[in-house]
Amino acid sequence: MHLRSSRRVRAAVGGVLALALALTGCTGSDSEFSYTPPKQVDAKLPDDVTGQLQAAVERAIVASGSSGAIVGVWVPWSGEWVTGVGTQGPDGAEVTTDMSFRIADVTRLMTCDVLYGMADDGTVELDTPVPKYVSGVADLSDITLLDLCNGTSGVGSSEAVVKPYWLNTPGREWAPLQLASFGLGTARTPAHTEYRESDAGYLMLGMALERVSGRSASELIAKYVTGPLELASTSLPPRESAAPSPSPALKGTFLPPAEGGGYDCAAPVDITKSSSSIGFTDSGVVSTITDLGRYAQAEARQALRAKNAEPARFGAPLPVSPGAPSWYQATGGGYLVGSMVGQHGWVPGYATAAYSDPATGFTVAVTLNGSSAGGAMAAYLAWELAAIASKAPAAEGQTAPEFGLPFTAEQYAQSIADAAICAPPAAE
Numbered sequence: 001m002h003l004r005s006s007r008r009v010r011a012a013v014g015g016v017l018a019l020a021l022a023l024t025g026c027t028g029s030d031s032e033f034s035y036t037p038p039k040q041v042d043a044k045l046p047d048d049v050t051g052q053l054q055a056a057v058e059r060a061i062v063a064s065g066s067s068g069a070i071v072g073v074w075v076p077w078s079g080e081w082v083t084g085v086g087t088q089g090p091d092g093a094e095v096t097t098d099m100s101f102r103i104a105d106v107t108r109l110m111t112c113d114v115l116y117g118m119a120d121d122g123t124v125e126l127d128t129p130v131p132k133y134v135s136g137v138a139d140l141s142d143i144t145l146l147d148l149c150n151g152t153s154g155v156g157s158s159e160a161v162v163k164p165y166w167l168n169t170p171g172r173e174w175a176p177l178q179l180a181s182f183g184l185g186t187a188r189t190p191a192h193t194e195y196r197e198s199d200a201g202y203l204m205l206g207m208a209l210e211r212v213s214g215r216s217a218s219e220l221i222a223k224y225v226t227g228p229l230e231l232a233s234t235s236l237p238p239r240e241s242a243a244p245s246p247s248p249a250l251k252g253t254f255l256p257p258a259e260g261g262g263y264d265c266a267a268p269v270d271i272t273k274s275s276s277s278i279g280f281t282d283s284g285v286v287s288t289i290t291d292l293g294r295y296a297q298a299e300a301r302q303a304l305r306a307k308n309a310e311p312a313r314f315g316a317p318l319p320v321s322p323g324a325p326s327w328y329q330a331t332g333g334g335y336l337v338g339s340m341v342g343q344h345g346w347v348p349g350y351a352t353a354a355y356s357d358p359a360t361g362f363t364v365a366v367t368l369n370g371s372s373a374g375g376a377m378a379a380y381l382a383w384e385l386a387a388i389a390s391k392a393p394a395a396e397g398q399t400a401p402e403f404g405l406p407f408t409a410e411q412y413a414q415s416i417a418d419a420a421i422c423a424p425p426a427a428e
Helices: 047-064 106-121 145-150 159-168 176-184 199-213 217-226 289-300 375-389 409-418
Strands: 016-019 032-035 068-075 079-086 328-331 334-337 340-347 350-356 363-368
Touching: 047 068, 047 079, 047 363, 047 375, 047 409, 068 289, 068 375, 079 289, 106 145, 106 199, 106 217, 106 289, 106 334, 106 340, 106 350, 145 199, 159 176, 176 199, 199 217, 289 340, 289 350, 289 363, 340 375, 350 375, 363 375, 375 409
Parallel strands: 016 032
Antiparallel strands: 068 079, 068 363, 328 334, 334 340, 340 350, 350 363
16 A cells, blocks of 8 residues: 545635645635655565565564564665564564554654644734743743643653563553653753753653543644544554554564573563553554554655645754764654654654655654664664665656665664664574
């Protein structure tokens, strides 16, 4: 299935936006604003390219302590590679591309989509102080909703404190502010001018959007994101503990600690069922690989907003960290990696990444069914796959665009090896 799909966009954006992300079309009755991404060649990527992609995924599965992965690579001028690799675990069940999984921090992009959609509708102002809509955070009076989206609030993350609770009691239902409080309790960094990783920020942003709209975060994501883009298999699930849906679900696992340190790579723990409140509007959404690819492509091109809408969502990125490469920046709920826009992260059982180039539609999405190596492992794999696929030759009758990335596949193959928590089996 290709990344092309179409959807009706709310009239408040200024009419109906016809997004040509599928072979079928749909139009609206009001004034229309058309947006057409590059056509996707209806072909498989060349065998030598898919061989390299397959080998990269298999190495990452082993290194991360996973048993399987689902991957989508779409190269509009050359072809596509959408596949399941590995198994569901000891029972040896095949991983298939129709399986749903948790998309982790890609959720942040959707939460910011809702913020910008509501701002474009005139429902909320981006520079509204956080305490107006979130109780108990009076000390954030100089922090705005836009700061929460951009990662410039100075607030820290809760992950380090609550990770053991997530893994030991995955069915526990968390109140968003309770979960965010662990990040709020950390020392602050300078606001407005520096990027800081903050799950607490996206939890509070979700709370604020719920309060101003009177709707649940799940309803808001459906209204502003998954409905318009026709992502039928993508949602923020109810809080009750459950496996990702729709069925079948990719089995999620984590590794228990081993005696003497490290992880017991031979004893993965099934954590497929958990409460979406662990992630909420930071990392709670579930999806499938095709939906995730569609979303990443549309998101990079800001298809949910009117052309030249202000302020530009990704117009003023900041370095991810002081030592980060100049091509690795953050804003708007996502990361800018060279010319690609996307996000990556982990939740119990899954590590997911999705990135797309807005100019060409070149898109890579991946999920690993083991979370112990963290979200960086999914990012490294996505970037390695992107570097491999970016060199795919043009299909017959096509012309490859001027497109390149500021890193090599070898770099991120090495990053995966360096970050490995499990070793490949010894050669006989």
